[in-house]
Amino acid sequence: MKKLLILPFLASLVYAEDNTLVKITDTIPYAYTIDSGKKVKIERIQDTSNRLTDDYTKTSRPCPPFCIQPTKVHPDIKNIEELEILQFMKDKVTTNKGVIIDARLKSWFELETIPSAINIPFPVMLDADKKKAEMIFKILGMRVEADGTWNFDNAKELVVFCNGVWCGQSAHFVKGLLKYNYPTSKVRYYRSGFQGWKLLGLTTVVHKEIKK
Amino acid sequence: MLDKDQYNQDEYNDYYKQEIRGAETSGIEEEEPSKKGKILAILSLIILAIAGYFGYSSMNNSTTDETLVVKKEIEKPAQTVQTVEEEPKKVEKSVVVAEKEVVKKPLESVQSVTEEKTTTSKDNKVAEVEKNREKAVGTNEKMSPEEIAKVVQMVMSKMNNKPKEVAINSTEKEESKSSVDTELMSELSKINTDSIDEENENKKLEDALNNIDDATKDSNIKNDNKTVDTYNKVKVSQNSSNNDELSKLSSQISNLISDKEIDSQGEKPKDEKIYTESLKGEVVTRKNEMRIIVVRKGDTLGKIAKRAYGNIMEYKKIYKANPDILKRPDRIYIGQKLRIPK
Numbered sequence: 001m002k003k004l005l006i007l008p009f010l011a012s013l014v015y016a017e018d019n020t021l022v023k024i025t026d027t028i029p030y031a032y033t034i035d036s037g038k039k040v041k042i043e044r045i046q047d048t049s050n051r052l053t054d055d056y057t058k059t060s061r062p063c064p065p066f067c068i069q070p071t072k073v074h075p076d077i078k079n080i081e082e083l084e085i086l087q088f089m090k091d092k093v094t095t096n097k098g099v100i101i102d103a104r105l106k107s108w109f110e111l112e113t114i115p116s117a118i119n120i121p122f123p124v125m126l127d128a129d130k131k132k133a134e135m136i137f138k139i140l141g142m143r144v145e146a147d148g149t150w151n152f153d154n155a156k157e158l159v160v161f162c163n164g165v166w167c168g169q170s171a172h173f174v175k176g177l178l179k180y181n182y183p184t185s186k187v188r189y190y191r192s193g194f195q196g197w198k199l200l201g202l203t204t205v206v207h208k209e210i211k212k
Numbered sequence: 213m214l215d216k217d218q219y220n221q222d223e224y225n226d227y228y229k230q231e232i233r234g235a236e237t238s239g240i241e242e243e244e245p246s247k248k249g250k251i252l253a254i255l256s257l258i259i260l261a262i263a264g265y266f267g268y269s270s271m272n273n274s275t276t277d278e279t280l281v282v283k284k285e286i287e288k289p290a291q292t293v294q295t296v297e298e299e300p301k302k303v304e305k306s307v308v309v310a311e312k313e314v315v316k317k318p319l320e321s322v323q324s325v326t327e328e329k330t331t332t333s334k335d336n337k338v339a340e341v342e343k344n345r346e347k348a349v350g351t352n353e354k355m356s357p358e359e360i361a362k363v364v365q366m367v368m369s370k371m372n373n374k375p376k377e378v379a380i381n382s383t384e385k386e387e388s389k390s391s392v393d394t395e396l397m398s399e400l401s402k403i404n405t406d407s408i409d410e411e412n413e414n415k416k417l418e419d420a421l422n423n424i425d426d427a428t429k430d431s432n433i434k435n436d437n438k439t440v441d442t443y444n445k446v447k448v449s450q451n452s453s454n455n456d457e458l459s460k461l462s463s464q465i466s467n468l469i470s471d472k473e474i475d476s477q478g479e480k481p482k483d484e485k486i487y488t489e490s491l492k493g494e495v496v497t498r499k500n501e502m503r504i505i506v507v508r509k510g511d512t513l514g515k516i517a518k519r520a521y522g523n524i525m526e527y528k529k530i531y532k533a534n535p536d537i538l539k540r541p542d543r544i545y546i547g548q549k550l551r552i553p554k
Contacts, residue, residue, distance in 0.1 A: 036448040037456045045444045053533050053553060065490040096457045105488075107495050112445060118462040123488055124469050132468075139464045172487070205446045 022046050022201065025083065033089040033116040035205050040115040042086065045201030056164075056198045066166045069191060073160075073174045076184035079191055080159065082200060088159055088188070089116055098157035099140070103173035104194075108163065114197055115205045122162075122169045125176030133180040142182075152183050159188045164195030503552040507544050520552050529553060 020029035022044045030043035051057075072079065080088070085100070092098025093116050102109045102117040109119035120136070128136060134144065141155040158177075162169035170189060177187060190196075198204065505516060513527040520526070531541045533553045538544065 034456060034458060035446075036462070037459050038448050040446050040448065043444070061494060062490070065487050066494070093458065099458065099461065105491060105495075115446065116458065118458070118465055120465055121469065135468055136465070139461055139468070168487075169491070201444055203444045203446055205448050207448060 020046070022048065024086065024202075028086075031086045031090065033086075034094055035115045035117075036207070040203065040205060042089075042115055042203045044203075050201060052198060056195045061166060063166075065168065067168060069165055069168055069171060071191065073171050073189045073191075074178065074184060074187075077174065077187050077189050080188045081190065081192060082197065082202065084188075085114075085159060085190060088157075092157055096156075098159070100159045100161070101173070102162070102194075103160050103169045104162045104167070105169070108194075110207060112194075112204045112206055114161065114194065115203060117161075120173070122173035122176065125173050126179075128176060128180075130180065133176075137180065137182065150181070152181075152186065155183070155186055157186045157188070158182075159190055161190035161193045164193035165191060166195075167193055504549050505552050507546055507548040507550060509546055511544065511546075513538075513541050513544060516550065516552075 020043065023029045024031065024042075024044060030041055033040055033042060088098060088100070093100060100114060100117040102113050102119045103122045103125075104119070105121050105123075106119060109117075109121075113119070125133075125136065134142075134150070137150065137152075137155065138144070140158070143151040143154060145151050160170045160173055160177075162173075170191075170193070174187065174189065178184065192199075503520075505520070507516070513530055514524040517527040517530055518524050520530070527541060530550055530552060531538055533551045537548055537550065544550070
């Protein structure tokens, strides 16, 4: 008899699960990642009448510098899109094997960004001398061997993105990465970028100011 | 048995009616009026467009033939212009009528004047432009059926919020007289006291503009208890107390990067310098494109919309642009920073 009573309760739970109207895919209603030590639920905006209103609805910015980007940022670097990024968050970011890099300038990053992304503005990477690059790469998991060679075996996998298809900041960042031989197999390029992310109504994060 | 069936049937009917009534009062009630309004607006726009098209094409056909007849009729439009200036609401009417080439139709009293001076003053000017055009081109009553005019009148009475669009349409047709239009527009901007207020206000709000990043952050802080808002933004705090590896990595990177380094461009190649600089330009552009208005005492969304766009009905635009701040269009509070889309 108790089991019978429990059944409707379970059924209601299942129903609640299906309640997401705007899912990510037909089998994935939402996903989780970690940002600044906090678990962040990534879902899409459920208001089906919602439209973008501000920055990422703009069609025309002066080119240069805001030119349409080629599909590939480098022949050996794979492109990935939203679903792969969600998978990347689950497989790599939460297990500390990979990071998502927001290559935009700090002002953009602070305003709004993809959950779990860290900011390395592209000029930092592009202008880095060898010493600086070494410091950055060390943080990203590169090891310096006894003979001074750089060992990238444990280096983190990177997903690089910027504002979107009209934004060349990722390309500049990747240029800086490859200048010091960061393995191309460990880099991915998210070409749709932040605009693509916003366009799908996916969760974004705003970082409060860092208190020092 | 029959009686019983009959009884059941009646009961069923009653129940059915009740259910329908219930549905009417509960769920659908909120949506229906707006739908009706939209449908009405669309229908009326279509009618206007058709009437306008016929009127305009007929005008083009008749320009050469009827110039002599026109001279007699010039006096009447001139009179309407005078009345127009006395009673602003009639102006809108005359604009529409002029557009349909039914100038001689007597001006009847329209519903109560609720609209703002801004649109009416614009309409004055537009009406004058229309009169000028008529003097040059000539009026034509044959081609435009009076029925259409009547329909248009009925439609107009239901369209408080549309006359401005009509006026704009009529000015768009005045491409040949664009120089006149620009003069008028410059005059208009002088006449429009609301816009002058707006400029003053903008000066006061320069600080808010400069700190637009902070403003967006403020709006999020208000929703602290609610992690996901309509923008689907989650606020996270980057503290040194976060011990997970990603946070450490992030803070290491940000310690490594000082703001000065991003700005210093000593050894950069020239084209990259330009690239970074031009990106910064876009940040400024973006700040200027988004305007922030601080709600003052006595403000309503309608009043703000009137100041910002010259039309009370545009309040919806502001309401939609601030879903995280405004829960209801009739609830705004002093000191709220509202985003005003351009």
